[in-house]
Amino acid sequence: MHLSESVNTGFLFLAPWLVFFPVIGLLINTLFGHKFSERMIGAVASLASGAAFVVSVLLYVTVSGAHGEAMRWQLAEWMHIGTLSLDWTFRVDSLSTTMMLVVSGVGTLIHIYAIGYMHEDVRFKNDVGRFRRFFVFLNLFIAAMMVLITGDSYLMLFVGWEGVGLCSFLLVGFWYELDLLARPSWSNSFAAVKAFVANRVGDFGFLIATFIMFWAFGSLQFDKVFQQVPTVAPGVIIAITLFFLLGVTGKSAQVPLYVWLPDAMAGPTPVSALIHAATMVTAGVYLVARSAPLYSSVPEAQNIVALVGAVTALFAATIAAGQFDIKKVLAYSTISQLGFMVAAVGMGAYVAGIFHLVTHAFFKALLFLSAGSVILGMERGHHHAAHANHDNHGKGKKKDGKRKVESEHDAHHDTRAERSAEHEVEAFDPGDMRNMGGLRKTMPVTFWVYMAGMVALSGIPPFSGFWSKDEILLDASMHNQVVYWLLTIAAFFTAFYMGRQIWMVFFGEARHEAAARAEESPKVITVPLIILAALAVLGGALNLPFEGFHNLGHWLEATLGEVESLPLNLQVAGISTLLALLAILISWLMYARKPFAKDQTDPLASLGILFKGMNSKWWIDELYHLLFINPYIKISYFIAEVIDWRFWHDWFHEKVIMGTYNWISFTGLNEYADQKGIDAFANGLGTWTQSLAGTLRKVQNGFVRSYALSILLGVVLILGYLIFK
Amino acid sequence: MIPVDYYIILSAILFTIGVLGVLIRRNALIIFMSIELMLNAANLAIVAFGSVFESFSGQIFVFFVIAVAAAEVAVGLALIVEIFRSKRSIDVDQVSSLKG
Numbered sequence: 001m002h003l004s005e006s007v008n009t010g011f012l013f014l015a016p017w018l019v020f021f022p023v024i025g026l027l028i029n030t031l032f033g034h035k036f037s038e039r040m041i042g043a044v045a046s047l048a049s050g051a052a053f054v055v056s057v058l059l060y061v062t063v064s065g066a067h068g069e070a071m072r073w074q075l076a077e078w079m080h081i082g083t084l085s086l087d088w089t090f091r092v093d094s095l096s097t098t099m100m101l102v103v104s105g106v107g108t109l110i111h112i113y114a115i116g117y118m119h120e121d122v123r124f125k126n127d128v129g130r131f132r133r134f135f136v137f138l139n140l141f142i143a144a145m146m147v148l149i150t151g152d153s154y155l156m157l158f159v160g161w162e163g164v165g166l167c168s169f170l171l172v173g174f175w176y177e178l179d180l181l182a183r184p185s186w187s188n189s190f191a192a193v194k195a196f197v198a199n200r201v202g203d204f205g206f207l208i209a210t211f212i213m214f215w216a217f218g219s220l221q222f223d224k225v226f227q228q229v230p231t232v233a234p235g236v237i238i239a240i241t242l243f244f245l246l247g248v249t250g251k252s253a254q255v256p257l258y259v260w261l262p263d264a265m266a267g268p269t270p271v272s273a274l275i276h277a278a279t280m281v282t283a284g285v286y287l288v289a290r291s292a293p294l295y296s297s298v299p300e301a302q303n304i305v306a307l308v309g310a311v312t313a314l315f316a317a318t319i320a321a322g323q324f325d326i327k328k329v330l331a332y333s334t335i336s337q338l339g340f341m342v343a344a345v346g347m348g349a350y351v352a353g354i355f356h357l358v359t360h361a362f363f364k365a366l367l368f369l370s371a372g373s374v375i376l377g378m379e380r381g382h383h384h385a386a387h388a389n390h391d392n393h394g395k396g397k398k399k400d401g402k403r404k405v406e407s408e409h410d411a412h413h414d415t416r417a418e419r420s421a422e423h424e425v426e427a428f429d430p431g432d433m434r435n436m437g438g439l440r441k442t443m444p445v446t447f448w449v450y451m452a453g454m455v456a457l458s459g460i461p462p463f464s465g466f467w468s469k470d471e472i473l474l475d476a477s478m479h480n481q482v483v484y485w486l487l488t489i490a491a492f493f494t495a496f497y498m499g500r501q502i503w504m505v506f507f508g509e510a511r512h513e514a515a516a517r518a519e520e521s522p523k524v525i526t527v528p529l530i531i532l533a534a535l536a537v538l539g540g541a542l543n544l545p546f547e548g549f550h551n552l553g554h555w556l557e558a559t560l561g562e563v564e565s566l567p568l569n570l571q572v573a574g575i576s577t578l579l580a581l582l583a584i585l586i587s588w589l590m591y592a593r594k595p596f597a598k599d600q601t602d603p604l605a606s607l608g609i610l611f612k613g614m615n616s617k618w619w620i621d622e623l624y625h626l627l628f629i630n631p632y633i634k635i636s637y638f639i640a641e642v643i644d645w646r647f648w649h650d651w652f653h654e655k656v657i658m659g660t661y662n663w664i665s666f667t668g669l670n671e672y673a674d675q676k677g678i679d680a681f682a683n684g685l686g687t688w689t690q691s692l693a694g695t696l697r698k699v700q701n702g703f704v705r706s707y708a709l710s711i712l713l714g715v716v717l718i719l720g721y722l723i724f725k
Numbered sequence: 726m727i728p729v730d731y732y733i734i735l736s737a738i739l740f741t742i743g744v745l746g747v748l749i750r751r752n753a754l755i756i757f758m759s760i761e762l763m764l765n766a767a768n769l770a771i772v773a774f775g776s777v778f779e780s781f782s783g784q785i786f787v788f789f790v791i792a793v794a795a796a797e798v799a800v801g802l803a804l805i806v807e808i809f810r811s812k813r814s815i816d817v818d819q820v821s822s823l824k825g
Contacts, residue, residue: 701821704818
């Protein structure tokens with residue numbers, strides 16, 4: 001804020017390289033990648049992201065040297081219009097440093113993981129050429145995310161906000177023309193469009209908020225806006241904050257715009273981990289934390305934000321408990337956890353929100369990447385099983401057995417698989433937890449890291465999720481009882497669905513041949529998992545609620561203002577821990593005491609309509625279809641068919657414009673002007689000349705004497721005239 | 726000394742005969758002769774006026790006319806011969822292939 005000359009700016013000049021390194025990486029891969037091996041492409045992308053991480057660390061050192069004071073580095077002038085002056089300025093303070101460490105750190109691990117993951121993924125999907133494109137998009141995302149978190153004004157933030165939205169779209173639709181689950185081939189691109197459109201709705205709110213802000217504050221630069229907060233009417237700030245909230249619900253997948261995130265799981269798993277769990281979706285939380293002075297001045301808006309977050313947390317957690325897709329469970333879990341964060345920042349507990357953001361980035365990235373490892377393991381197993389069947393073609397017994405298993409999964413032939421595979425491949429969903437089971441033995445490393453993520457997410461002390469979630473719950477118990485109870489129940493569900501997932505995936509017996517033959521992933525995948533697991537286990541140390549700790553809180557104080565450092569409350573912590581343990585126990589009773597068997601109905605199904613609701617996502621997609629999409633399609637159809645085609649095309653263009661034109665050209669110009677005017681004149685001239693000539697030709701009678709007579713008469717006339725004139 | 730009027734009257738008579746000959750007769754040779762008659766009528770008038778005005782110009786002019794008339798006879802007779810060759814006749818009414 002006060003960049004006095006005495007402050008040592010240290011490595012501040014490196015700030016633009018947060019963006020430049022990933023851009024350089026993506027440029028190298030775009031321009032020269034076709035000559036590189038996969039290993040080389042992955043190395044370039046990972047190094048680009050890793051370099052950004054190094055820059056983040058150096059910036060962290062610099063900022064901590066300045067006690068978290070905000071520093072700014074102007075890279076370029078952007079626009080200066082009247083009183084509005086916007087530049088591309090990098091803002092480096094404790095909040096943005098925290099974010100950039102998470103983004104580049106987790107991002108780099110995911111880059112490395114993706115080398116191994118995509119290596120296999122592109123082969124399972126028979127398109128090796130797309131390996132390079134994936135890393136180009138991934139680097140582009142890191143660059144856009146850095147623009148978002150280092151922006152010094154709301155407009156620069158918006159540039160990054162849109163940039164990450166674009167990358168999300170590109171990566172969700174990465175396999176845009178391909179679906180191996182016997183759905184229509186456009187399912188993935190439809191998911192990408194859904195993500196983009198839902199985000200557009202949110203972005204509309206963001207833009208309106210920015211416009212109001214410019215109108216009321218005359219500036220979009222953070223410090224200038226925050227300084228003027230006391231002078232602006234609270235009503236205006238409420239409007240701004242609520243429109244920002246709309247943007248947050250879009251980007252951070254809150255009620256009511258969360259529907260895109262579960263579908264976004266269509267993207268490759270590293271994308272789900274990086275974009276749709278660890279970083280991009282937390283942009284909304286970051287936005288609220290960044291706008292802390294605005295939100296803190298209007299408690300009404302804060303309450304709404306907190307309620308939206310809490311409702312989302314509980315709502316999504318109930319859905320997560322009814323899902324069968326391993327990634328869908330995690331997707332709804334992410335929505336739920338984002339709800340925790342939004343509720344926290346909504347209550348003014350910015351540190352708790354950012355703390356949970358960081359720990360969540362660790363354990364949710366871990367869980368997603370582990371789930372990716374599980375899916376790859378299943379695909380390997382499926383591959384082996386298919387090969388085994390191929391080899392044992394003559395042994396009818398085994399083949400029949402397989403066919404029976406496959407037929408239980410609504411197997412349909414997929415055209416692409418048919419086209420590419422030399423052996424029979426049937427639609428097989430490697431992400432369906434009902435196909436799994438017993439993976440603990442075949443994939444031990446993945447199992448253990450998954451366990452680490454699970455206990456962290458479930459809020460079991462002393463793992464990271466416990467500390468951050470507990471801080472949120474504690475804040476909620478002091479500020480808002482409704483939010484507190486919603487979040488506590490959500491925490492119960494969290495532990496339940498994670499327990500359910502663990503028991504279904506890793507325990508019991510293999511329920512599918514693919515699961516029985518599953519194989520552990522290579523080191524390039526497991527090493528990042530182990531690092532993330534360590535972070536997920538130990539991440540809570542960032543901000544322990546004991547005297548002398550609260551490191552993150554003190555660190556963020558410089559940016560977010562005075563923060564109350566709450567001590568551990570045994571009652572709150574006890575309730576949440578007991579509930580989590582209870583939930584895991586219940587899930588054990590339901591799914592593990594008697595192992596979940598092949599084609600057994602889910603034990604939750606005894607809840608009847610409740611389970612149906614959880615499984616069908618409470619029919620929200622259907623509701624949105626009914627309320628928005630179908631009317632929208634109808635209106636679109638009306639506009640296209642009636643307004644555009646019948647009115648504009650058939651009537652206005654064809655009848656009015658073309659008719660008039662035709663009348664003018666055919667009747668007016670052609671008939672009257674051309675035929676009856678010009679043609680008639682030209683023809684008349686010809687006819688007249690002809691008839692005149694017909695008359696005159698009689699003079700040429702061929703008799704010399706008559707010619708001579710006419711000469712004579714002529715001479716006589718002329719002479720007569722000359723004489724008598 | 727014969728008055729000039731007589732010459733003029735004679736000239737007019739000769740010219741009129743020539744004109745009538747051209748207009749009335751069909752024989753190309755007769756027409757030709759009639760033309761010569763008109764030329765000579767004109768010559769006579771010119772010479773007559775020349776003596777009245779005591780000028781040689783008239784006589785010189787007549788020489789030119791006679792020379793031109795001689796050339797005209799040469800061309801005209803050649804034409805008549807050619808017409809006779811193709812039509813076997815020198816009736817000018819036969820020469821009407823260009824009539825309208």
